[in-house]
Amino acid sequence: MTAKNFAACMKHVLIFEGGKVDDPHDPGGRTNQGVIQRVYDGWRERDGKPRQDVYRMTAPERDAIYREGYWNQIRGDQLPAGIDIVVFDGAVNSGPHQSVKWLQRALMVTRIDGVVGPATLAAIDAHPDHDALIAAICERRLAFLKALRTWGRFGKGWSSRVGQVRRIGQAWAAGANDDGKGVAFIGANALMGASAKAPIENASPLPAKAPADAASGAGIASGGIAGVLQSTRETLEPLAGSSTFIDYLIVGLTLICAALIIVGLGYRWYAARRAHDIAEALDLPSGVTA
Known part of the structure; x- marks a missing residue:
């Protein structure tokens, strides 16, 4: 040879x-x-x-x-x-x-x-x-x-x-x-x-972080689902104690907001990790994001 x-x-x-x-x-x-x-x-x-x-x-x-x-x-x-x-x-x-x-x-x-x-x-x-x-x-x-x-x-x-x-x-x-x-x-x-x-050119797209942002949102102003629910909870807080239903609703909204934030943060971590792995495999420039 x-x-x-x-x-x-x-x-x-x-x-x-x-x-x-x-x-x-x-x-x-x-x-x-x-x-x-x-x-x-x-x-x-x-x-x-x-x-x-x-x-x-x-x-x-x-x-x-x-x-x-x-x-x-x-x-x-x-x-x-x-x-x-x-x-x-x-x-x-x-x-x-x-x-x-x-x-x-x-x-x-x-x-x-x-x-x-x-x-x-x-x-x-x-x-x-x-x-x-x-x-x-x-x-x-x-x-x-x-x-x-x-x-x-x-x-x-x-x-x-x-x-x-x-x-x-x-x-x-x-x-x-x-x-x-x-x-x-x-x-x-x-x-x-x-x-x-x-x-x-046939590469898989990098994972978008938008779903996580939409779910968790960085506060009420972000327009995220968690932000909207948090705003609703805060509106209902003055009525706490007025009825069992309102109290349960406030507790439920609090738990849902917390869950959405946790899920959102988890997905953001996954998306960032997956984007890094794809960029590494495709030899894309450092710092490339979805």
Whole structure:
């Protein structure tokens, strides 16, 4: 195995990507061997050719798109064996920029910019354990995929794909030849849905804090439900002792207000924690909120 491993990586990625797909639930839309219609249109236009159905794409066109649009973007020829297929497969599925971010996160470099530059390459060379590095990249990728709206539909296939890419990458990093020996391949059924595109644009929205604000409210002026009930209770307080019903009503309103505030604060904590986890998985800037 050499670092210049484009053909071997392509062989496996094309298995994951499958053939012709036109799933309305797939963000990529009409796709042929991993190349979506929009990308194919742009490729032919830059080459001075008219648009045509991506289903008519030729093998040379496919290979050129993969090499220039993904492999060269991640500087695949400069990546060590094993790391190359892991980053390349992620680039095809979620875009080069995102896949490089997973690599940089796993390397714990200072700048996470989605670009393979001298600092990233130096960090790879200095890393003492490429087997562990590949595992960390795949863990970052899975966390990202779980933060997408389509995880429920395509998660099983994506998990299988990432698991198989991890095994192949670690085998190559250990010096295994690309003959399939020592690599545990997953059946085709387990890879159903694995070819669905997973762009960051399909991320789950960050949890809104509005429901908590509406329930608890920071006082009467906020207009929260608890604030309105508190105002009602305070209106009734002068009538306390005038009847058993009024007394029970005041006590009930007090308990409901307290419960709403507790629930509201609890949900705010959950929303903040969930927003942090999603932002972390998606590599969103610090401080991003719903």
